Amino acid sequence: MARIRELGERRVVDMIMSRLEAMPSMPVPFWDDVSAIDIGQGRAVVLKTDMLVWSTDVPQGMSHYQAARKAVVMNISDLGAKGVAPTAVLVSLGLPRDLTSDLVEEMARGMNDGAREYGAYVVGGDTNETDDIIVSGMAYGLASIRRIMKRSGSQPGDLLATTGLFGNTGAAYQILLRGLEAPKKLRSSLVESVYTPKARVKEGLALAKRGAATSSMDSSDGLAMSLHDLSRSSGNGFRIEKLPLSSQAMEFAELHELDASDLVLYGGEEYELVFTVKPAYVTRAREALKAVGGELILIGSVTSEREVVLDVDGEVTRIEPVGWDHFTSKRS
Amino acid sequence: MARIRELGERRVVDMIMSRLEAMPSMPVPFWDDVSAIDIGQGRAVVLKTDMLVWSTDVPQGMSHYQAARKAVVMNISDLGAKGVAPTAVLVSLGLPRDLTSDLVEEMARGMNDGAREYGAYVVGGDTNETDDIIVSGMAYGLASIRRIMKRSGSQPGDLLATTGLFGNTGAAYQILLRGLEAPKKLRSSLVESVYTPKARVKEGLALAKRGAATSSMDSSDGLAMSLHDLSRSSGNGFRIEKLPLSSQAMEFAELHELDASDLVLYGGEEYELVFTVKPAYVTRAREALKAVGGELILIGSVTSEREVVLDVDGEVTRIEPVGWDHFTSKRS
Numbered sequence: 001m002a003r004i005r006e007l008g009e010r011r012v013v014d015m016i017m018s019r020l021e022a023m024p025s026m027p028v029p030f031w032d033d034v035s036a037i038d039i040g041q042g043r044a045v046v047l048k049t050d051m052l053v054w055s056t057d058v059p060q061g062m063s064h065y066q067a068a069r070k071a072v073v074m075n076i077s078d079l080g081a082k083g084v085a086p087t088a089v090l091v092s093l094g095l096p097r098d099l100t101s102d103l104v105e106e107m108a109r110g111m112n113d114g115a116r117e118y119g120a121y122v123v124g125g126d127t128n129e130t131d132d133i134i135v136s137g138m139a140y141g142l143a144s145i146r147r148i149m150k151r152s153g154s155q156p157g158d159l160l161a162t163t164g165l166f167g168n169t170g171a172a173y174q175i176l177l178r179g180l181e182a183p184k185k186l187r188s189s190l191v192e193s194v195y196t197p198k199a200r201v202k203e204g205l206a207l208a209k210r211g212a213a214t215s216s217m218d219s220s221d222g223l224a225m226s227l228h229d230l231s232r233s234s235g236n237g238f239r240i241e242k243l244p245l246s247s248q249a250m251e252f253a254e255l256h257e258l259d260a261s262d263l264v265l266y267g268g269e270e271y272e273l274v275f276t277v278k279p280a281y282v283t284r285a286r287e288a289l290k291a292v293g294g295e296l297i298l299i300g301s302v303t304s305e306r307e308v309v310l311d312v313d314g315e316v317t318r319i320e321p322v323g324w325d326h327f328t329s330k331r332s
Numbered sequence: 333m334a335r336i337r338e339l340g341e342r343r344v345v346d347m348i349m350s351r352l353e354a355m356p357s358m359p360v361p362f363w364d365d366v367s368a369i370d371i372g373q374g375r376a377v378v379l380k381t382d383m384l385v386w387s388t389d390v391p392q393g394m395s396h397y398q399a400a401r402k403a404v405v406m407n408i409s410d411l412g413a414k415g416v417a418p419t420a421v422l423v424s425l426g427l428p429r430d431l432t433s434d435l436v437e438e439m440a441r442g443m444n445d446g447a448r449e450y451g452a453y454v455v456g457g458d459t460n461e462t463d464d465i466i467v468s469g470m471a472y473g474l475a476s477i478r479r480i481m482k483r484s485g486s487q488p489g490d491l492l493a494t495t496g497l498f499g500n501t502g503a504a505y506q507i508l509l510r511g512l513e514a515p516k517k518l519r520s521s522l523v524e525s526v527y528t529p530k531a532r533v534k535e536g537l538a539l540a541k542r543g544a545a546t547s548s549m550d551s552s553d554g555l556a557m558s559l560h561d562l563s564r565s566s567g568n569g570f571r572i573e574k575l576p577l578s579s580q581a582m583e584f585a586e587l588h589e590l591d592a593s594d595l596v597l598y599g600g601e602e603y604e605l606v607f608t609v610k611p612a613y614v615t616r617a618r619e620a621l622k623a624v625g626g627e628l629i630l631i632g633s634v635t636s637e638r639e640v641v642l643d644v645d646g647e648v649t650r651i652e653p654v655g656w657d658h659f660t661s662k663r664s
Contacts, residue, residue: 004436005429012427012436013459019440023420023453035456037420039474045377049470051424051460088355088369092383092424092468095344097337104336104344108351121355124367127345128383136424136468138381142371 027145029152031233033078033217036148044148046141048078054133059176059194064133066195068107071135072114072122073199074220077271080201081218083149083208084141086120091137094130107135118201147208149216151233154276156304158214160238161282162297163203163273163289166223167249167260168193170267180256189248193270200273203294207275212285216275222268225323227308230274237307240300240319261310266322276302359477361484363565365410365549368480376480378473380410386465391508391526396465398527400439403467404446404454405531406552409603412533413550415481415540416473418452423469426462439467450533479540481548483565486608488636490546492570493614494629495535495605495621498555499581499592500525502599512588521580525602532605535626539607544617548607554600557655559640562606569639572632572651593642598654608634 004012017030027044028036036044052058052071062070068091076086091111095104115122120139128134172190174180182190200218207213215234219226227238243264253260277285277296286296300311308319336344349362359376360368368376384390384403394402400423408418423443427436447454452471460466504526506512507519514522532550539545547566551558559570575596585592609617609628618628632643640651 001432001434003430003432004427007433009459012433015433015437016425016440016457016459019437020444020454021448023455026455030456035420035422037455037472039371045420045472045474047420047422047456047470047472049422049424049456049468050458051426051466051468053426053460053462055463056461088367088377088379090367090379090381090470092381092470093348094383094385094466095336098335100333100335101339101344101347102333105347105351108348111348112352116353122352123355123358123369124362124379124381125348126382127341127348128385129388130385130466131387131464132462134383134426134462134466134468136381136383136466138379138422138424138470140369140377140379142377 028148028150032151034082034084038145042145044143044145046079046082046084046143046148047138048075049136049138050075051134051136061176061191062195063106064103065106065110068110068135069114070197071137072111073197075137075139076118076120076201077199077218077220079139079141080199080204081216081273083147083204083216084143085205086118086139086141086201088123088140089115089120089137091122091125091135093125093127094134095127096131096133097129118199149204149208149213149275151215151217151230153215154230154234154236154302155214156236156302158276158278158302159282159298160276160300160302162244162299163200163294165244165246165297166270166272167246167263167267169269170263171249171252173267182252182255186248186251190252197269197271199271200294202292203273203289206288206292207285210284210288212281212288213275213277216273219270219272219274220268221323222266223274224265224308224319225321226274227319228321231306231308235306237303237305238300239303240310241312242299243312244297244299265319268323360480360482364483366414366416370477374477376475376477378411378414378416378475378480379470380407381468381470382407383466383468391505393508393523394527395438396435397438397442400442400467401446402529403469404443405529407469407471408450408452408533409531409550409552411471411473412531412536413548413605415479415536415548416475417537418450418471418473418533420455420472421447421452421469423454423457423467425457425459426466427459428463428465429461450531481540481545481607483547483549483562485547486562486566486568486634487546488568488634490608490610490634491614491630492608492632492634494576494631495532495626497576497578497629498602498604499578499595499599501601502595503581503584505599514584514587518580518583522584529601529603531603532626534624535605535621538620538624539617542616542620544613544620545607545609548605551602551604551606552600553655554598555606556597556640556651557653558606559651560653563638563640567638569635569637570632571635572642573644574631575644576629576631597651600655
């Protein structure tokens with residue numbers, strides 16, 4: 001009998017979903033980032049749940065406050081990426097019995113702050129005894145169904161864009177997991193991207209409100225994997241023509257002679273939006289983002305071939321669906 | 333610095349809640365069994381999350397199918413107890429990497445069946461790697477705010493009732509955790525109450541629809557603790573005049589010379605509704621329950637003293653707020 005470490009996370013999820021009866025007429029299909037339930041009058045309740053597990057998800061140096069905040073923010077991010085305003089959060093906590101009360105208080109403050117930063121409130125939850133710290137978050141928002149930005153929806157010829165630059169988290173994991181060094185200021189800026197991720201909620205809402213994007217998701221599984229997920233749902237492919245490389249990641253890559261494109265594509269735990277726009281709507285999308293203090297960074301286009309390629313200066317490289325796999329604990 | 337095993341679960345929850353900013357005008361207060369968000373027109377989104385942790389919540393002999401089903405049912409039960417129909421369930425799973433795929437399939441079937449039994453669907457979730465199996469469930473329903481049956485709301489003079497008899501789970505834990513024996517048929521019937529709990533959803537909906545109950549909650553923390561929770565929220569007390577003892581629990585208690593009232597009051601993991609009714613509404617409540625195949629069992633009344641007592645044949649005993657505590661792992 002196969003063990004799930006041999007199958008990998010995505011096949012496990014496939015296996016589970018094949019055993020579930022689908023709710024009739026779901027406004028958002030299975031395999032998108034959120035679940036939605038039609039409540040009539042064109043509106044849907046939108047829900048997301050995602051769990052933070054201390055031993056696998058919390059790198060060294062991350063505080064209990066930061067971990068609890070992140071557990072909330074990562075759920076809120078998925079709503080934001082769909083253009084849905086987060087209203088409420090529930091948190092189910094698993095706590096080891098030897099945890100001290102000051103750390104529990106820190107976690108409570110982190111949960112609260114993670115929600116309040118984006119206009120939501122923690123409205124409920126549950127505590128349990130576990131060996132490892134578990135923070136299972138759930139985010140809720142109410143949305144107009146036609147405004148929900150799904151993973152599908154792009155068309156060949158659409159442009160591919162992001163709300164920010166990549167590579168900082170990838171560099172931070174090189175520091176935190178592999179012990180690579182960096183000058184103090186650079187190090188601090190890089191690890192902060194992992195310790196205190198920001199969700200692009202106002203950006204997602206602005207895009208949805210203007211009907212400016214044809215598809216969207218956050219990049220928490222890494223840019224490469226997110227593009228493959230968008231590809232899987234839309235049936236289209238992507239050509240990246242300009243890597244959205246941050247200057248800090250570039251500096252770090254040069255310092256250690258790393259391939260900067262690896263940091264951009266496979267870092268993960270970034271919460272930028274990756275989205276597609278019709279060419280005629282790019283100005284509208286850019287203005288919508290600018291109005292909320294964000295930016296639109298064009299990185300490529302949607303193609304009809306179902307593959308993801310990097311095409312820089314005429315050199316075409318295939319980008320594989322590589323990201324972190326929880327069960328195999330390797331990139332797969 | 334205090335460790336949470338010294339504080340106990342309720343003080344930990346208090347501590348967490350004191351760090352949370354409360355959402356303005358919540359239709360259901362903190363400390364009730366569900367969270368509700370006002371969506372206008374007298375309606376609320378009702379949410380509940382509760383986590384099943386294998387090492388603490390799954391007794392010997394319980395299958396993966398049963399555990400996963402229970403993780404869903406225990407969340408659905410809280411909605412049902414409030415008179416809210418469960419529509420959707422999300423499940424965030426923590427799975428050890430050496431788990432075999434057939435057990436994951438069993439769990440997926442259990443989750444699905446737990447939801448479908450009560451008319452809900454599993455609409456989403458998440459998988460993660462953990463050392464112990466964790467099933468963090470979340471249930472959603474849409475409700476008319478005025479129909480939600482809260483913990484508060486009872487008045488002195490109201491009658492106290494349940495939807496069923498107690499003691500089977502208490503007896504089952506004596507068998508499963510302490511190794512006590514019972515004849516095969518009795519044993520099987522008792523442990524089944526723990527392995528395959530039933531939520532009283534149609535009963536809760538019937539009571540809410542008829543406006544028959546002044547307060548209600550499920551008895552998953554045990555009858556004693558549930559009454560203390562109802563007391564805490566309402567400011568009233570309770571006098572139990574007739575213990576709702578099941579015939580199987582009575583048989584088991586006689587077999588082992590146990591105090592049957594302990595099995596009734598402190599068993600826990602029962603999912604009967606404990607609710608209060610105005611005397612003039614008892615017939616209406618009984619008929620509402622009968623119409624859905626349920627029953628109304630009168631066990632006592634609401635008092636103005638904030639305490640819970642057992643008053644049988646003139647002998648009055650105080651019932652302490654004793655239930656299972658996750659962090660101290662003892663009755664507290």
